[in-house]
Amino acid sequence: MSKQRIIPDPVTGPDTRQYWQAANEGTLLIGNCTACARTYFYPRPHCPHCFSDKVELIPAKGGGTVYSFSILRRVEVPYCLAYVTLDEGPSMMTNIVECDLHRIRIGDRVRLVFHASAGGQAVPMFTPTGHD
Amino acid sequence: MTSRAYISGIYEHPTRKADDKSLAQLHAEVARGALADAGLTMADVDAYYCAGDVAGWDMPGTGPFSMIDYLGLNIRHLDTTESWGSSYINHVSAAADAIAAGRCQVALITLAGRPRAEGAATGTAPRARGFSAAEAQFELPYGPVVTNLYGLSAMRHMHEFGTTSEQLAWIKVAASHHAQHNPHAMLRDVVTVEDVVNSPMIADPLHRMDCCVVSDGGGALIVVSPEVARTLNKPMVAIRGSGYSPQTTQGGWIDLTKSGAVISGPRAFAEAGVAPADIKYASIYDSFTITVLIQLEDLGFCAKGEGGRFVSDGRLIAGQGGLPVNTDGGGLCNNHPSNRGGMTKVIEAVRQLRRQAHPKVQVDNCDLALVHGTGGALAGRHGSATLILERE
Ligand SMILES: [Zn+2]
Numbered sequence: 001m002s003k004q005r006i007i008p009d010p011v012t013g014p015d016t017r018q019y020w021q022a023a024n025e026g027t028l029l030i031g032n033c034t035a036c037a038r039t040y041f042y043p044r045p046h047c048p049h050c051f052s053d054k055v056e057l058i059p060a061k062g063g064g065t066v067y068s069f070s071i072l073r074r075v076e077v078p079y080c081l082a083y084v085t086l087d088e089g090p091s092m093m094t095n096i097v098e099c100d101l102h103r104i105r106i107g108d109r110v111r112l113v114f115h116a117s118a119g120g121q122a123v124p125m126f127t128p129t130g131h132d
Numbered sequence: 133m134t135s136r137a138y139i140s141g142i143y144e145h146p147t148r149k150a151d152d153k154s155l156a157q158l159h160a161e162v163a164r165g166a167l168a169d170a171g172l173t174m175a176d177v178d179a180y181y182c183a184g185d186v187a188g189w190d191m192p193g194t195g196p197f198s199m200i201d202y203l204g205l206n207i208r209h210l211d212t213t214e215s216w217g218s219s220y221i222n223h224v225s226a227a228a229d230a231i232a233a234g235r236c237q238v239a240l241i242t243l244a245g246r247p248r249a250e251g252a253a254t255g256t257a258p259r260a261r262g263f264s265a266a267e268a269q270f271e272l273p274y275g276p277v278v279t280n281l282y283g284l285s286a287m288r289h290m291h292e293f294g295t296t297s298e299q300l301a302w303i304k305v306a307a308s309h310h311a312q313h314n315p316h317a318m319l320r321d322v323v324t325v326e327d328v329v330n331s332p333m334i335a336d337p338l339h340r341m342d343c344c345v346v347s348d349g350g351g352a353l354i355v356v357s358p359e360v361a362r363t364l365n366k367p368m369v370a371i372r373g374s375g376y377s378p379q380t381t382q383g384g385w386i387d388l389t390k391s392g393a394v395i396s397g398p399r400a401f402a403e404a405g406v407a408p409a410d411i412k413y414a415s416i417y418d419s420f421t422i423t424v425l426i427q428l429e430d431l432g433f434c435a436k437g438e439g440g441r442f443v444s445d446g447r448l449i450a451g452q453g454g455l456p457v458n459t460d461g462g463g464l465c466n467n468h469p470s471n472r473g474g475m476t477k478v479i480e481a482v483r484q485l486r487r488q489a490h491p492k493v494q495v496d497n498c499d500l501a502l503v504h505g506t507g508g509a510l511a512g513r514h515g516s517a518t519l520i521l522e523r524e
Contacts, residue, residue, distance in 0.1 A: 010268075044266065
């Protein structure tokens, strides 16, 4: 078993409990504005596009594509930082995991997985679907 | 044509590793140097500009007052606007505004830092940052650091426009050609494209030689009113145009191939009434090679996506190419004090306009220069500051 990177715990707030609780139950929530009908990430109690407070959290289906990535090599356990563009539209910062990091390419299809942080919080990450 | 303000004093600290000096002391030394250059004294200073590198910033809200107290300043105007490495470029513009508004006549701007002496893991460890930032919980678990954030921008630019590592390498090659003539530069060896692409990968696709140096030291500027400038025995370096703009992640609808320069650049050019083709010399923030390439595109020196071809074949090398950039060796080879490159960018542009650059890199008839900096992460949130300076 290769050494695993320790995932720092997210420092959550009163306005994001639902997001992190859903993550622990296997769901990724994103922001959706019912005023301007646009999605956004990260979730917050207003829309960053139009500043309406008529917003809701909706579950992402879990599919996306790699927008960009960078493998940090000069650390004990190299890892892949990425932006994944969700099928719902917005991109989110994440890690690409459970694969050969050096085969990752922009445009790769990925699916949602969860990895536990140091303190046990489920953190949404992605793994390529086309690599085998 | 009289400008609203002039840069009459510059100083770059010669040290690159300050084990035996305190942070506050470095600020005082660069202030002394810039005042001596201008022919002024501390008693003439009536405004002070500083940012997050000031000694005492870790005491929220009171650091600048500690600095002013330490320096012995008696001032009537203060600006502590913090926008990381772009702060000092923005400070020049803000000082010009304050002078035009009659708030002050002689503004001192200082930068100093000692990350080497303090042994900071600049590129591969998270910067000290507040967990109160709204995005922190959605980003910090994934390990964003400086090098991989800039790697994200470079990787996307390569994907969209076919930019290559060899093209990025030309930016470092140009910096090294300039640094060989700078006795204070940290890295003075001339390097080749092959050297850069064969240097160790740090954060894909950025190699070690795509990354700037980490250095101690600092610099200072003196910005003065036209009345004061005319009394000083210095070339008249006028502030002709400026722009400042933040870039955000747009609720996740990101474009990592552009920077805030798409707004700050055109604003500065419009105010100055000039175009990119008029610029004889440019100081472009070079935290990484990709930083230069994206900013050159966004400032209009070439079309979006053409940056790779633009920087190739020595175009940025003084005496060889059409647009000499960072003739002091830049952050890539000379100096990046306190991990903040904006100050040294202004200083080298003023040297060029005064015809005080090293003779091997001095641009002929250099009467118009551009300075541009990015403070923060190119991939995500940052401030972009542009200045256009003219020798009268
Ligand atoms: Zn909206």
